[in-house]
Amino acid sequence: MFFLQWWIAIWLSQRGILERSAHIAISGSSALLPVIKEELPRWEARHPEVRVSVTGGGSWAGLAAVSQGRADIGMSDIVPPEAMSRGMLGYPLGRLPVLFIGNRHIGVNQVSQPQLEQLLAGDIGNWRQVGGANAPVVVVSRPLSSGARFMTERRILKGRSVSPRAIIQLSNGALYKTVISTPGALGYVEWRPDLKGVVVMAVGSSRFDLRRGDRWPYYTEPTLYVRKSAPAIVKQLAADLSRSPAKAQFGLYPAQP
Amino acid sequence: MTVHQKNLRTERVQHGLFLAAAALLIAVGFAFWGTLGWGTLRFFLQHGLNRTILGLRYHPIQGEFGLLPFIAGSLSVTLIAVVLAYPLALSVAVTATMVLPHRWLPAIRQTVGSLAAIPSVIFGWWGLAMVVPLVRKLGGGTGFSVAAAGIVLAVMIVPTLSLLAIHAAMRVPERWVEGSLALGATPDQTLGRVVLQSIRAPLAEAGIVAVGRALGETMAVQMVIGGQTFFPHNVFAPGATLTSEILNDIGLLPPGAFGHHVLDVMALLLLLAMYGLVLLVERIGGREIG
Numbered sequence: 001m002f003f004l005q006w007w008i009a010i011w012l013s014q015r016g017i018l019e020r021s022a023h024i025a026i027s028g029s030s031a032l033l034p035v036i037k038e039e040l041p042r043w044e045a046r047h048p049e050v051r052v053s054v055t056g057g058g059s060w061a062g063l064a065a066v067s068q069g070r071a072d073i074g075m076s077d078i079v080p081p082e083a084m085s086r087g088m089l090g091y092p093l094g095r096l097p098v099l100f101i102g103n104r105h106i107g108v109n110q111v112s113q114p115q116l117e118q119l120l121a122g123d124i125g126n127w128r129q130v131g132g133a134n135a136p137v138v139v140v141s142r143p144l145s146s147g148a149r150f151m152t153e154r155r156i157l158k159g160r161s162v163s164p165r166a167i168i169q170l171s172n173g174a175l176y177k178t179v180i181s182t183p184g185a186l187g188y189v190e191w192r193p194d195l196k197g198v199v200v201m202a203v204g205s206s207r208f209d210l211r212r213g214d215r216w217p218y219y220t221e222p223t224l225y226v227r228k229s230a231p232a233i234v235k236q237l238a239a240d241l242s243r244s245p246a247k248a249q250f251g252l253y254p255a256q257p
Numbered sequence: 258m259t260v261h262q263k264n265l266r267t268e269r270v271q272h273g274l275f276l277a278a279a280a281l282l283i284a285v286g287f288a289f290w291g292t293l294g295w296g297t298l299r300f301f302l303q304h305g306l307n308r309t310i311l312g313l314r315y316h317p318i319q320g321e322f323g324l325l326p327f328i329a330g331s332l333s334v335t336l337i338a339v340v341l342a343y344p345l346a347l348s349v350a351v352t353a354t355m356v357l358p359h360r361w362l363p364a365i366r367q368t369v370g371s372l373a374a375i376p377s378v379i380f381g382w383w384g385l386a387m388v389v390p391l392v393r394k395l396g397g398g399t400g401f402s403v404a405a406a407g408i409v410l411a412v413m414i415v416p417t418l419s420l421l422a423i424h425a426a427m428r429v430p431e432r433w434v435e436g437s438l439a440l441g442a443t444p445d446q447t448l449g450r451v452v453l454q455s456i457r458a459p460l461a462e463a464g465i466v467a468v469g470r471a472l473g474e475t476m477a478v479q480m481v482i483g484g485q486t487f488f489p490h491n492v493f494a495p496g497a498t499l500t501s502e503i504l505n506d507i508g509l510l511p512p513g514a515f516g517h518h519v520l521d522v523m524a525l526l527l528l529l530a531m532y533g534l535v536l537l538v539e540r541i542g543g544r545e546i547g
Contacts, residue, residue, distance in 0.1 A: 057507070057511070058507075059508070060509055060511055061507075064513055138399050144505075144509045145506070145507075145509035164485070164486075164487070166485075167401045167483045167484065168484025170504065174381075174480055177386075182393075183393075
């Protein structure tokens with residue numbers, strides 16, 4: 001079924017290009033779907049001649065689809081490799097905080113950055129070692145395709161991989177629910193409106209504050225990518241979406257200059 | 258144009274439409290086999306046969322494509338699910354058709370049928386909330402495990418399996434049951450030696466359908482199995498199945514990415530397994546009651 005949907009999506013997006021881009025296909029990170037879907041109806045009302053389709057599939061899939069011409073706009077919170085980004089323009093949406101959350105009963109609400117690195121890599125096996133309860137550390141992670149994981153492995157783990165013994169959950173929501181209900185769980189989530197039932201970890205001297213989310217040092221930078229050769233209307237759409245006033249309600253904080 | 262000629266023309270148009278529909282279906286089927294087969298061929302040409310299907314290590318970014326952990330995951334999850342679900346479904350069928358008054362049967366069938374319509378993602382959330390903590394209590398560890406996936410799947414396939422078993426049991430002629438009882442057999446003997454004996458073939462068929470459903474299930478399994486790419490050495494260890502790993506990696510390995518074709522290999526393995534099951538159903542399904 002997945003492959004079939006894949007094919008249909010690819011086929012539809014190719015048709016879009018053939019029809020002089022009267023149809024614009026957006027594809028990529030599902031983290032950006034809510035804000036895009038919020039802004040898109042307003043944009044389409046202003047441009048009745050253009051039809052826009054949006055599909056998820058993940059950051060890597062979005063980047064690949066744009067660079068291979070299968071989609072017009074790729075949503076990604078992963079920084080594309082040099083070879084891929086050369087022919088593309090990026091329209092950043094801001095900063096999406098990534099928060100480190102723990103189960104309520106771990107007895108810790110603050111760790112240093114090196115401690116967090118060792119916890120996530122699986123080097124520290126018990127919360128007692130960082131001053132918490134006597135409970136084994138259960139790392140919960142997203143799959144390799146996740147932008148939040150990409151950021152975590154680069155910024156916290158310094159290029160190492162998340163513990164190979166981590167429980168893998170596909171979505172932000174499932175990961176959050178897993179951390180709530182699994183004793184000793186530690187995971188990371190992209191910003192979400194409510195974080196009840198978990199401990200939001202302070203890392204070093206940084207503590208996450210909803211109102212000052214732009215000060216939190218760990219974030220992805222979701223960006224809309226278009227090919228440099230794309231028609232003006234595609235670039236217009238990407239630029240308009242990246243400036244959407246709806247961003248704030250989805251945790252996208254402005255980047256500090 | 259006479260009425261007869263008109264009818265003939267309508268018939269020709271109809272014939273053409275039906276032929277086109279059938280041809281389209283066959284073409285789609287061949288396209289699946291073709292695409293997956295071609296992808297698999299390219300995978301083996303690129304990566305060779307060693308360290309692939311029978312390998313134990315899986316890290317597609319580092320070029321390691323061992324699929325044995327997922328094959329073992331798929332097989333054990335399916336086995337657990339069917340072993341748990343089958344006796345339950347059989348009990349439901351026997352209770353509904355032989356024990357309870359006959360006027361309840363339509364209501365039972367409707368209820369079981371509506372259970373069969375619950376989407377699998379709902380079972381996944383339910384598994385996350387109920388089954389994972391239960392398995393954690395029973396087996397220790399995190400609870401995310403092959404056993405949890407097997408239990409969730411078992412609950413998922415019980416309705417389908419019950420429905421098929423009820424239909425099978427309803428096909429047993431009333432006079433056989435009456436005859437058996439009249440000859441002095443107890444109800445238990447009648448159940449074991451007449452009813453169940455005579456519907457062995459449809460029951461086996463139902464079992465194979467259930468195996469197919471369990472083998473192909475993706476979302477509910479992914480949410481409770483833990484998603485680890487290691488070989489699951491016991492049922493309380495986390496693991497992954499062919500389907501759940503395809504779901505995990507489809508975002509990482511888009512078409513054109515290095516290693517993308519390993520997804521084709523996994524999908525082809527599943528397709529082959531399912532096709533084998535279909536052939537099995539056809540062989541058994543040909544037999545009539547008796």
